Amino acid sequence: MRRLVGLLLAVLAAGTLAFPAAAPAQNLVVQVATEPPGLDLTATPASATAAVVFYNVQEALVKVDRHGKIVPWLAERWHTADNKNYTFFLKHGVRFHNGRELKAADVKFAIDRAMNPETKHPYPGYYEAIGDIIVKDDYTITVTLKGTNANFLLNMARQGSVMYPREAVDTLKSEPIGTGPYKVAEWVRGDRIVLVKNPDYHVKGLPKLDRVTYRFIPDPNAALAALKSGDIDAAMFGIGPEHVPDLQKDGRFQVIIGETTNDVIMSMNNSRKPYTDVRVRRAITYGVNKPEVVKGAMFGLGRVLGTNVDPLNPYFVDMSGAMPHDAARAKKLLAEAGYPNGFETVLKVAPQYYYTVRTGEVLADQLQKVGVKVKIEQIEWGQWLSRVWKDADYDLTIIGHAEAWDIANYAKPTYYYRYDSAEFQKLFKDSEVTVDDKARRELYVKMQKKLVEDAPVVWLYIHPRLAVTKKGLQGLWKDLPLPAFDLSEVSWAK
Numbered sequence: 001m002r003r004l005v006g007l008l009l010a011v012l013a014a015g016t017l018a019f020p021a022a023a024p025a026q027n028l029v030v031q032v033a034t035e036p037p038g039l040d041l042t043a044t045p046a047s048a049t050a051a052v053v054f055y056n057v058q059e060a061l062v063k064v065d066r067h068g069k070i071v072p073w074l075a076e077r078w079h080t081a082d083n084k085n086y087t088f089f090l091k092h093g094v095r096f097h098n099g100r101e102l103k104a105a106d107v108k109f110a111i112d113r114a115m116n117p118e119t120k121h122p123y124p125g126y127y128e129a130i131g132d133i134i135v136k137d138d139y140t141i142t143v144t145l146k147g148t149n150a151n152f153l154l155n156m157a158r159q160g161s162v163m164y165p166r167e168a169v170d171t172l173k174s175e176p177i178g179t180g181p182y183k184v185a186e187w188v189r190g191d192r193i194v195l196v197k198n199p200d201y202h203v204k205g206l207p208k209l210d211r212v213t214y215r216f217i218p219d220p221n222a223a224l225a226a227l228k229s230g231d232i233d234a235a236m237f238g239i240g241p242e243h244v245p246d247l248q249k250d251g252r253f254q255v256i257i258g259e260t261t262n263d264v265i266m267s268m269n270n271s272r273k274p275y276t277d278v279r280v281r282r283a284i285t286y287g288v289n290k291p292e293v294v295k296g297a298m299f300g301l302g303r304v305l306g307t308n309v310d311p312l313n314p315y316f317v318d319m320s321g322a323m324p325h326d327a328a329r330a331k332k333l334l335a336e337a338g339y340p341n342g343f344e345t346v347l348k349v350a351p352q353y354y355y356t357v358r359t360g361e362v363l364a365d366q367l368q369k370v371g372v373k374v375k376i377e378q379i380e381w382g383q384w385l386s387r388v389w390k391d392a393d394y395d396l397t398i399i400g401h402a403e404a405w406d407i408a409n410y411a412k413p414t415y416y417y418r419y420d421s422a423e424f425q426k427l428f429k430d431s432e433v434t435v436d437d438k439a440r441r442e443l444y445v446k447m448q449k450k451l452v453e454d455a456p457v458v459w460l461y462i463h464p465r466l467a468v469t470k471k472g473l474q475g476l477w478k479d480l481p482l483p484a485f486d487l488s489e490v491s492w493a494k
Contacts, residue, residue: 026492027211028473029231030485031223033238034352034381035190035216040172041159042114045122046385047262047402047483050159051236052193052214055486058162058178061088061107062153064404068312068481070153074102074163074179083148083435090139094202096165097177104141108133109166111143125408126155129432148433150440154405159484181207181488191216201488208475208491218352227253227468234469234476236485240354241301247468257301258465258478261310261404264302264355266347266363266458267397271418274343275395281455282323283333287370288363289325294461297358302461307448308407310462312481315444322452330370342371347396349376350384355463356398363398392416400463402483407444410451419456 034048041053055063063073072078075088094102113119115127129149134142145152155161168177175184179202182195195212215232217223220240226232227239239247248255268275268284275281294302303311306319334342347364349356357378364374374396379387387393394416401409411428413420427450431443465480475490 025211026209027213028209028487028490028492029213029215029233031215031217031226031232031235031238033216033218033223033354036193037382037385038173039176039184039187039193041162041176042110042119042121043173044385045160045389045403047400048381050402050483051485052195053176053178053180054159054162054484055180055488056182056195056212057176057180057184058164059180060157060161060163061090062157064154064157064482066477066479066481066486068479070157074107078153083152084145085142086145086152087136087140087142090141091202092139094179095200096168096179097183097198098165098168099200100165102163102179103138104135105138106163106165107141108135110163111161113169114160121160123158123160125412126151126158126160148435150432150435151405158403158482182209182212185211203488207488209487212487218354220354227470234467234473236467238354239466239468241299241464241466244299244301244466244468252471253468254471254473256465256467256469256476256478258480259303259310259312260402260463260465260480261312261482262400262402262463262480263305263308263310264359264398264400264460264463266359266460267394267399267417268455268457269392269394269396269416269418270420270456271392272395274337274339277337278454279333279337280339283330283337283370284367284372285323285455285458286326286333287330287367287372288458288460289366290320290460292325292366293359293362296362297355298461298463301464301466303464305459305461307451307459308401308410309444309448310404312479313405315441317445317448319448319452323455327370334371339371342373344373344375345395346375346377347398348379348384348388348394349398350381351378352381353400355400359398359460389416392418398460402480404482407447410447410456417456419454421450421454424450424454 032051036049036052037046038044039053059074061075062070065071076091078086078088080086111133114121129145131146132144164178181198181201183198185196186194193214197207197210220238223235223238224243227235247253268281290304304320306322309316347360349360351357360376367374388397409415410419411425427443427447431440434440472493474493
């Protein structure tokens with residue numbers, strides 16, 4: 001007996017009893033440049049919110065996958081015979097994070113709420129074509145359109161079309177509940193947001209991570225230091241492009257460079273003089289040397305852009321050379337518009353997005369050479385959203401528009417560009433009801449040419465997908481066909 005006890009003690013001391021070892025936790029710490037203004041996708045267009053919530057916490061009936069294709073999601077399939085009546089058949093057993101099953105009544109509630117002007121949805125135009133919503137049973141719902149809408153399914157896949165329980169509406173801003181692979185566990189303002197695995201997720205085997213922590217680190221150099229010290233595992237949108245060559249040579253990391261829908265523009269307030277004059281807007285465009293902007297602000301990473309339509313869009317036409325840099329022509333147009341000696345103007349940028357400051361500095365130098373003296377004013381992101389995006393209180397501003405298929409913004413005179421063209425609005429309206437691909441493509445070509453002609457903004461470049469992670473992290477999307485950081489399939493290699 002004494003020998004047996006001694007043997008057991010020896011085994012215990014060595015830790016070799018044959019109990020199954022717990023699998024190591026799959027945790028990920030991610031850097032993002034900007035803290036979301038809120039977490040309610042039905043209240044803000046901010047890509048910083050989508051980066052955390054969209055596809056991770058909340059999902060829609062259909063989804064744009066990593067290849068840019070619209071695929072069934074919360075709806076396992078859909079059917080339409082006339083492109084006006086769409087019947088969605090919901091997946092059975094999908095549960096919200098509060099445990100309640102998703103039903104067709106929840107879908108109707110979410111869409112009805114998006115259509116209600118009182119809710120101040122950021123993109124009410126996406127739902128204007130909807131005439132009626134009919135719940136057939138708990139898992140079947142039909143959406144009837146007033147007329148054909150070529151983008152209806154895409155609009156149902158956008159970040160503002162996510163599903164959530166009606167009982168959680170009041171907490172969407174800080175504690176959103178959805179059906180996604182992760183649940184919001186914590187938000188420490190100014191520092192981090194923590195997501196934890198949803199054990200009841202409706203896709204078998206997902207997610208692969210147990211915990212995701214978003215760290216808010218706006219400064220590219222600080223993000224790089226955090227990556228190299230091991231404080232973060234990945235920088236998703238914040239490493240300066242100047243660091244890419246060195247990181248590509250560092251065996252500890254992997255660099256992902258891909259395409260996005262994030263068109264970086266310098267907007268001109270079309271309702272404020274002197275930008276009410278198309279000659280001035282064209283002069284500003286001719287005064288900009290776009291390849292030099294990409295070189296100076298992005299160290300050559302980025303694709304020069306000529307209109308709103310990005311290269312991931314099937315109707316993309318390369319208009320980058322339509323209005324090339326021509327300082328002499330810029331000065332001539334300014335003189336014709338009554339500004340032979342140029343003028344002074346203010347450019348508002350948000351330093352939380354490093355590229356806006358860098359781009360602004362390059363542009364200010366270029367425009368000074370044609371007589372436009374630019375004063376750069378840096379404002380916080382919250383102020384930018386309220387003063388520029390909501391109130392259009394600005395002369396010039398720079399920001400990246402990450403939303404896919406957002407040419408509709410140029411058809412809205414109240415959007416912060418304040419661009420108002422009846423001709424363009426007619427072209428856009430026609431494109432929305434044209435389902436024939438060839439005919440719709442022709443309309444998109446005409447829209448792009450009209451935008452070049454009217455120059456409501458200066459399209460600068462596409463901000464590339466630029467992510468850096470520790471070696472061994474797998475499953476990230478290379479291209480971003482819409483502003484979402486889907487982490488459902490991300491894991492550490494074993």
